[in-house]
Amino acid sequence: MALLTPEDLEDLLNKLRQSNETIKASTGKGITEICEDVYGTRPASQKVAIVPITAGNGVIGNFSSSLLAITEYFGLEGYITEHPDITGYHQAVSDGADILLMADDHMFIAHNLKSRKIAANHICTGVIYSEIASRFIHAGSKDVLVIGLGRVGYAGTEHLVKKGFNVYAYDPNTEFMEKAIEELGVNAYDSADPKKFSMVFEATPNANTISEGMIAERCLVSTPGIPCALPPELAENGDIDLVMEPLVIGAAAMLYSVF
Ligand code: NAD
Ligand code: 2YG
Ligand code: MG
Helix, strand or coil: CCCCCCCCCCCHHHHHHHHHHHHHHHCCCCCHHHHHHHHHHCCCCCEEEEEECCCCCCCCCCCCHHHHHHHHHHHCCCEEECHHHHHHHHHHHHHHCCEEECCCCCCEEECCCCCEEEEEEHHHHHHHHHHHHHHHCCCCCCEEEECCHHHHHHHHHHHHHHCCCEEECCCCCCHHHHHHHHHHHHHCCCCCCCEEEEEEEEECCCCCCCCCHEEEEEEEEEECCCCCCHHHHHCCCEEEECCCCCCHHHHHHHHHHHH
């Protein structure tokens, strides 16, 4: 699994502001309103504790401080525990924190200790990025293209299918494709039989997974994937709206899902 780097997290709130402008222009609503719509919740002065975790590849520079900035951006009080791991967990619970945020190399969770709600980043990221793609105001149909059916992509696909969208999906992993066709009823996207989409949800760890033949002239590409799915020559096209941000949008969805 590709892990975030401290460089990915530099200038994060500026990246969020840019993404939010694109989200507003292409869907009519900003990230806060979309989270409220999806989860039916609002912040209510919860206290958020961020527990750094040293397991596996260890603490990522800027990760905890970024989560603190996100917490404060959504109007909540937060802090990073003095110690990592179990000692930090003990401190957070003893302090009366409402919500814990913490991640190892495989899972990034938000846990509301009062309501017992728990959220996983890969699910919330899939839900919120696919939701953003599905709200494109210039879309002429309910067809959405999904690229990548891994942990994030599958969750987003399930969300789109539940919402009644007509999903076309592509993943080179034939097992994932078969599962999505059998369990979710998606259509297989076939590059030999090209079709152009105005709504694209991309969730792969690879660059340049989107080609010109897949996208309509006016389209919205919503992708949590790092690096960028759009080849540079397409990304420069002013008619393609691109929502791509390394942490905040997914983390915001996690918070709203446990409020
Ligand atoms: P994953 O490994 O579970 O799934 C990735 C999937 O992409 C795999 O099924 C793989 O076969 C598929 N894939 C690879 N190349 C492809 C291609 N050219 N076309 C179609 N499918 C292709 O990964 P994941 O956990 O689902 O994460 C996906 C990406 O999202 C990663 O880059 C991860 O770092 C990123 N991510 C970002 C955020 C965020 O907040 N921005 C949050 C979580 C994950
Ligand atoms: O506490 C820390 O600093 C570390 N243990 C955090 C580790 C996070 C690892 N996860 C990732 O890098 C991502 N694949 C998941 C985070 C979602 C945002 N892209
Ligand atoms: Mg994100």
